[in-house]
Amino acid sequence: MTTERAENMEGARTAQDDLVQVKDLQMYFPITAGLFRRRVGDIKAVDGISLNIKRGQTLAIVGESGSGKTTLGRAILRLAKPTGGEIWFDGVNILRLSGRQFMPYRQRMQVIFQDPYSSLHPRMTVGSFVGEPLVVHRLAASKVEYRRRVAELFRSVGLDPAMTGRYPHEFSGGQRQRIGIARALAMQPEFIVADEPVSALDVSVQAQILNLLADLQDQFGLTYMVIAHDLSVVRHIASRVVVMYLGKVMEISSAKELFDDPLHPYTQALMSAVPIPDPRVERARQRQILVGDIPSPANPPSGCVFHTRCPIAIDECRGEAPALRETKPGHWTACIRV
Amino acid sequence: MDRVIEQPLEAAFVARLPREWARAVWRFARLKPLGALGAVLILIAVVAAAFPYVFATHDPARIVAAPFTEPSAEHLLGADYAGRDLWSRTIWGARLSIMVGVLAVFAAITVATFLAIVTAYYGGLVDLLFQRVVDTMMTIPGLVLALFVLVVLGSSLNTLIFTIAIIFVPPQLRTMRSVVLSIKEMPYVDSARAIGASTLRIFARYIFPQLIALYLILGSLIIGTAIIIETSLTFLGLGLPGDVPSWGNLVSRGVRDVFNAGYRLTIPPAIAIGAAVFGFNLLGDALRDVLDPRLRGSGVGLTGRSARFAEQIQSAERGRPS
Amino acid sequence: MGTYVLRRLMLVPLTLFLISLLFFFMLRTIPGDFVDFLFAEEGGSGIGQRITGQTGSAEEEWERLVRERYGLADPIHVQYVRWTSHLATGDLGNSYVNQKPVVDVIRERLPATVQLGIMGLIGSVLLGVPLGIVSARFPESKLDNLVRVLSLGGLTTPAFVIAAVIVVVLSTQFYWVTPDFVPFWEDPVTNLSNIAIPAAVVSFTAAAPIMRLTRSQMLEVLGQDYIRTARAKGLAEGSVFYKHALRNALLPVITLIGLSLDRLIAGSVIVEVVFGVNGIGAALVNAAETRDFPVLQAITLLIGAAVLFANLLVDITYGWIDPRIRYD
Ligand SMILES: Nc1ncnc2c1ncn2[C@@H]1O[C@H](COP(=O)(O)OP(=O)(O)OP(=O)(O)O)[C@@H](O)[C@H]1O
Numbered sequence A: 001m002t003t004e005r006a007e008n009m010e011g012a013r014t015a016q017d018d019l020v021q022v023k024d025l026q027m028y029f030p031i032t033a034g035l036f037r038r039r040v041g042d043i044k045a046v047d048g049i050s051l052n053i054k055r056g057q058t059l060a061i062v063g064e065s066g067s068g069k070t071t072l073g074r075a076i077l078r079l080a081k082p083t084g085g086e087i088w089f090d091g092v093n094i095l096r097l098s099g100r101q102f103m104p105y106r107q108r109m110q111v112i113f114q115d116p117y118s119s120l121h122p123r124m125t126v127g128s129f130v131g132e133p134l135v136v137h138r139l140a141a142s143k144v145e146y147r148r149r150v151a152e153l154f155r156s157v158g159l160d161p162a163m164t165g166r167y168p169h170e171f172s173g174g175q176r177q178r179i180g181i182a183r184a185l186a187m188q189p190e191f192i193v194a195d196e197p198v199s200a201l202d203v204s205v206q207a208q209i210l211n212l213l214a215d216l217q218d219q220f221g222l223t224y225m226v227i228a229h230d231l232s233v234v235r236h237i238a239s240r241v242v243v244m245y246l247g248k249v250m251e252i253s254s255a256k257e258l259f260d261d262p263l264h265p266y267t268q269a270l271m272s273a274v275p276i277p278d279p280r281v282e283r284a285r286q287r288q289i290l291v292g293d294i295p296s297p298a299n300p301p302s303g304c305v306f307h308t309r310c311p312i313a314i315d316e317c318r319g320e321a322p323a324l325r326e327t328k329p330g331h332w333t334a335c336i337r338v
Numbered sequence B: 001m002d003r004v005i006e007q008p009l010e011a012a013f014v015a016r017l018p019r020e021w022a023r024a025v026w027r028f029a030r031l032k033p034l035g036a037l038g039a040v041l042i043l044i045a046v047v048a049a050a051f052p053y054v055f056a057t058h059d060p061a062r063i064v065a066a067p068f069t070e071p072s073a074e075h076l077l078g079a080d081y082a083g084r085d086l087w088s089r090t091i092w093g094a095r096l097s098i099m100v101g102v103l104a105v106f107a108a109i110t111v112a113t114f115l116a117i118v119t120a121y122y123g124g125l126v127d128l129l130f131q132r133v134v135d136t137m138m139t140i141p142g143l144v145l146a147l148f149v150l151v152v153l154g155s156s157l158n159t160l161i162f163t164i165a166i167i168f169v170p171p172q173l174r175t176m177r178s179v180v181l182s183i184k185e186m187p188y189v190d191s192a193r194a195i196g197a198s199t200l201r202i203f204a205r206y207i208f209p210q211l212i213a214l215y216l217i218l219g220s221l222i223i224g225t226a227i228i229i230e231t232s233l234t235f236l237g238l239g240l241p242g243d244v245p246s247w248g249n250l251v252s253r254g255v256r257d258v259f260n261a262g263y264r265l266t267i268p269p270a271i272a273i274g275a276a277v278f279g280f281n282l283l284g285d286a287l288r289d290v291l292d293p294r295l296r297g298s299g300v301g302l303t304g305r306s307a308r309f310a311e312q313i314q315s316a317e318r319g320r321p322s
Numbered sequence C: 001m002g003t004y005v006l007r008r009l010m011l012v013p014l015t016l017f018l019i020s021l022l023f024f025f026m027l028r029t030i031p032g033d034f035v036d037f038l039f040a041e042e043g044g045s046g047i048g049q050r051i052t053g054q055t056g057s058a059e060e061e062w063e064r065l066v067r068e069r070y071g072l073a074d075p076i077h078v079q080y081v082r083w084t085s086h087l088a089t090g091d092l093g094n095s096y097v098n099q100k101p102v103v104d105v106i107r108e109r110l111p112a113t114v115q116l117g118i119m120g121l122i123g124s125v126l127l128g129v130p131l132g133i134v135s136a137r138f139p140e141s142k143l144d145n146l147v148r149v150l151s152l153g154g155l156t157t158p159a160f161v162i163a164a165v166i167v168v169v170l171s172t173q174f175y176w177v178t179p180d181f182v183p184f185w186e187d188p189v190t191n192l193s194n195i196a197i198p199a200a201v202v203s204f205t206a207a208a209p210i211m212r213l214t215r216s217q218m219l220e221v222l223g224q225d226y227i228r229t230a231r232a233k234g235l236a237e238g239s240v241f242y243k244h245a246l247r248n249a250l251l252p253v254i255t256l257i258g259l260s261l262d263r264l265i266a267g268s269v270i271v272e273v274v275f276g277v278n279g280i281g282a283a284l285v286n287a288a289e290t291r292d293f294p295v296l297q298a299i300t301l302l303i304g305a306a307v308l309f310a311n312l313l314v315d316i317t318y319g320w321i322d323p324r325i326r327y328d
């Protein structure tokens, strides 16, 4: 549903529509050795990524573990300082801003974490945890208003405001994730990065949280960047999808297009790992299994980083890294054989 | 499994009504009878330290009997070489030892916690510098370092407390720092930064509350060691002045008077020291198991298996001159 | 591994340098300097005569002479450089109390302490490891409980209390008098019989943590999967216990033993004083009582260096025994 709405807006694409623009972002972690902590190499966690996120859109980032998804999300939120590139938020390069100048933007972008156990502070009542942003940014004029706002936030994520005095350990995983979402909503942000928001939850709870996220998006006009392992989650909520591998973008397209016609061999491999509900289709389709492990980002393969595991790799793939090309309208692929 | 063990922790931290507190304490006693025994021993020592005049039968500084008077109903443990009542002197000794131990440890852990938060959070050059200084100070056995500092500062009650505090800062700083490093990486700290919380707020609201359990564990574990160091230094004649009724002095004097009074003057203060230290250790062990099962082992973090293991042993064992 | 050892080795001089700085400047944190301090303690002429070896000057004159003699009139960094360069040539200065070269004091006192340390170490291992193993072999048995109480007692009772109680019991029950220390090479029998009891006290206090760690390590290793597999394969219990578990459990114990040097030192300081052993520890306490700063400073440095090298040795041996361990 969200997907269709976003699809319809695809035509009217202008720069003003983009809430977030990432340009050639780089995040290298130094590897040091020896007595003097000499820099002997880099972990290229994010290596030259560009992407745009339109207002009201849900952009999904998918890729195997270690492909740099979390690092990308943290960089966009300025929780980690990138080593190169630009991040534009609503027309402002936020990497240029001082800490003080950035404060108003902090309010406009928030984060939801993967692990509902370690993302809530165990020694804070859930009420004060959710209300903390209101205190930090002085968003409540009085105690009464503060309480009213917290209660409102609890209701908006489907929790009983009577529970504000309890501690996180008294809640289930799904409830904790709702509490985390309530805290993210407290400052009325426009943009939320959700880092694998449901992967730690029971399957039965996953759908509830995803529906909650979709409802909140409709209600508040939120823009999402959702990081996910699981393609069925992506299919459920994303309007556009970025496929990442070893810190680089392999493919970008609308969600529907990507699922109907994945062009990049890596995307195809990821897709074939997702079971298809219809057993006849499942049996008939060709399974393409990814062999081997993801190479180390400290020492990525030359040329196309995927060539060590690509079933259709040829000699040229080792040469130069393939650029992202628009292989179909709105569908970009980084592969010389597409 | 772990949830069961953590229950008293959660219960104690969220308890607000007296009834909830009582229940948390009761659960602790059921789970850790030895820890409860330790708590009782400490309670006795603390009560004696707080109200010595209630339990002492005589003025500890007054000559109230003939020298080396045998124990009697009037003088429960007899009298020392000057004719002062040993029972009363032993009771008053609790006040000095407990006071020195508690104050020194409180100061040391507070400073260590503060430094750990700041250095671990910011990292960089300051952190490196502090680590080197910590390494250096930990190379010298606690008792030897204390001896040196005391000679420089001169012996008095205040310098003794200060000295013991100084030798405890490095090992506690190291333990606290490693814990802060792991807390710093928790998503809730990221979450605090994401809402724009100030660094001070992150320290006070997000990191410090997570250190309270460790603060209590380390505190109760090392108060025993602090008492050992204080009594040892006093025994060697470098801590509290010679005629002050402290346990270290009483034992030292008892040894010197052995040919006049036998072991009668040595054993009671020796038992008092042993019981107090034993109590703090038992409680510390139990608190560690209950509050932070990750630290279980024989000493804080003793069961790790790495090069850091060696350092951890050092920090855990550090400063016990026994 | 190689670079790790190299890094640790290069840290040694740095740490030694920091130790020397620490002590040097700590001595200078005394308000005024230690000459003022000494003069205030015991008046000018006595100390002045002792230090300069002259007689018959006025009170203020003494102060100037002593200060000159120790180079205290120079700026502090000059003093430090001079002190360390003397240190490098093995000149540790002279004792304030009897003008003896500090090097001689140390040379005279070292044998007793080294002997006490070695015997204490051997005793603590012979006591701690077997008891820890037996305790883990029959957990929760009477024997186990006894060992646990013993080790807890050893951990919680200060060495001076144990030493004092032994002294008073021996002297009242057996009219025993603490004997003088005789070097081993002069009279081995007297030497050993004299040092046996002090060494036993040091062993006991150092054995407690070894006992505890051996026990907990054995129990931990016994709970692990490969031991259960070995048991399931029908290996005899004794063989599982001694062949498989023991080897893995003892690794950290070895580290602990290597690191118990500072415990041994602290223990022998006390024990030497109580039993009148003429060693480094007794000299240290004596120097502290008489404010004999050159001796005090030299002994603390010596102890620091010894602990430092022991730690280095442990780290290197540990990495060598267990190559799985990676150093970062
Ligand atoms: N602070 C850091 N220092 C060094 N390396 C890091 C750091 N953070 C991340 N990395 C490395 O960067 C790479 C990408 O990590 P990242 O967590 O972004 O991957 P991810 O796609 O989120 O994986 P996952 O699905 O497991 O969460 C990994 O190889 C990781 O080891």
Ligand code: SF4
Pocket: A264, A265, A266, A304, A305, A306, A307, A308, A310, A311, A312, A313, A314, A317, A322, A334, A335, A336, A337, A338
């Ligand atoms: S460029 Fe070559 S290696 Fe890379 S995905 Fe395409 S075919 Fe495979």
Ligand SMILES: [Mg+2]
Pocket: A069, A070, A071, A195
């Ligand atoms: Mg991640």
